[in-house]
Amino acid sequence: xxxxxxxxxxxxxxxxxxxxxxxxxxxxxxxxxxxxxxxxxxxxxxxxxxxxxxxxxxxxxxxxxxxxxxxxxxxxxxxxxxxxxxxxxxxxxxxxxxxxxxxxxxxxxxxxxxxxxxxxxxxxxxxxxxxxxxxxxxxxxxxxxxxxxxxxxxxxxxxxxxxxxxxxxxxxxxxxxxxxxxxxxxxxxxxxxxxxxxxxxxxxxxxxxxxxxxxxxxxxxxxxxxxxxxxxxxxxxxxxxxxxxxxxxxxxxxxxxxxxxxxxxxxxxxxxxxxxxxxxxxxxxxxxxxxxxxxxxxxxxxxxxxxxxxxxxxxxxxxxxxxxxxxxx
Numbered sequence: 001x002x003x004x005x006x007x008x009x010x011x012x013x014x015x016x017x018x019x020x021x022x023x024x025x026x027x028x029x030x031x032x033x034x035x036x037x038x039x040x041x042x043x044x045x046x047x048x049x050x051x052x053x054x055x056x057x058x059x060x061x062x063x064x065x066x067x068x069x070x071x072x073x074x075x076x077x078x079x080x081x082x083x084x085x086x087x088x089x090x091x092x093x094x095x096x097x098x099x100x101x102x103x104x105x106x107x108x109x110x111x112x113x114x115x116x117x118x119x120x121x122x123x124x125x126x127x128x129x130x131x132x133x134x135x136x137x138x139x140x141x142x143x144x145x146x147x148x149x150x151x152x153x154x155x156x157x158x159x160x161x162x163x164x165x166x167x168x169x170x171x172x173x174x175x176x177x178x179x180x181x182x183x184x185x186x187x188x189x190x191x192x193x194x195x196x197x198x199x200x201x202x203x204x205x206x207x208x209x210x211x212x213x214x215x216x217x218x219x220x221x222x223x224x225x226x227x228x229x230x231x232x233x234x235x236x237x238x239x240x241x242x243x244x245x246x247x248x249x250x251x252x253x254x255x256x257x258x259x260x261x262x263x264x265x266x267x268x269x270x271x272x273x274x275x276x277x278x279x280x281x282x283x284x285x286x287x288x289x290x291x292x293x294x295x296x297x298x299x300x301x302x303x304x305x306x307x308x309x310x311x312x313x314x315x316x317x318x319x320x321x322x323x324x325x326x327x328x329x
Contacts, residue, residue, distance in 0.1 A: 202223065
């Protein structure tokens with residue numbers, strides 16, 4: 001297979017050919033709600049600030065922690081009564097379950113590379129009878145991630161240093177070394193990629209490094225939004241995306257879309273391109289208003305849109321969320 005198009009080019013490619021999802025340029029230009037100060041937006045990711053991470057400020061554990069969390073950050077939803085229902089866990093709940101206060105050395109690759117399924121089941125136990133979805137798959141990718149770190153210097157800092165502190169090279173390294181991060185598919189005969197978790201991992205590294213005062217990561221503008229379930233719903237709500245009637249009915253009926261399904265690919269790809277246009281429009285407005293270059297990137301917009309969608313969850317309930325059971329998001 002040819003090397004996939006990178007996420008931004010993939011989003012552009014999909015948006016130009018999409019049959020059931022459409023980027024509404026007028027809707028993009030009508031919305032300026034993302035024009036939140038960058039510093040405020042960045043703190044919406046749990047890894048972005050010191051207070052959200054109780055680990056020692058300059059050791060390798062905090063970056064290892066990102067690998068553990070982002071490696072298992074997928075498929076937080078379950079079926080309800082006759083249909084797909086809301087998330088039971090979510091990223092924030094996963095962070096709580098993995099808290100170092102549990103006394104488990106979860107940030108040590110020596111430990112989590114050999115962690116048994118039962119040990120992980122115990123760590124990820126809930127307070128009700130509903131099991132964590134895809135626990136076997138989470139165990140597989142977590143132990144795989146631990147082995148990769150051990151083979152590449154023994155910790156995340158040593159591993160990621162091979163990418164030369166460049167966002168694009170970091171994503172490419174993660175995808176090359178960690179098979180579970182290879183979020184790619186075929187659309188209209190073209191190999192494309194979204195790399196949702198790989199990009200989040202790089203963004204979380206950025207957040208920790210910035211909070212520690214260790215400098216910035218170059219080439220962050222290469223990152224796109226992180227194509228998942230919740231942000232597309234917010235984009236539809238804001239008028240930046242539109243679904244066909246057929247797709248809307250399919251999603252409202254609770255039909256699951258397999259990973260790589262044309263409609264699933266179109267939702268994710270058009271979301272990427274929509275946020276890219278939002279970014280361009282915001283930067284244009286900032287330049288016109290303040291006469292200075294804009295430093296908003298697509299990751300920052302995603303960091304704003306995801307909690308925005310959670311906050312307005314009830315108001316957006318009429319807009320269906322697509323669901324796909326996979327390890328990529």
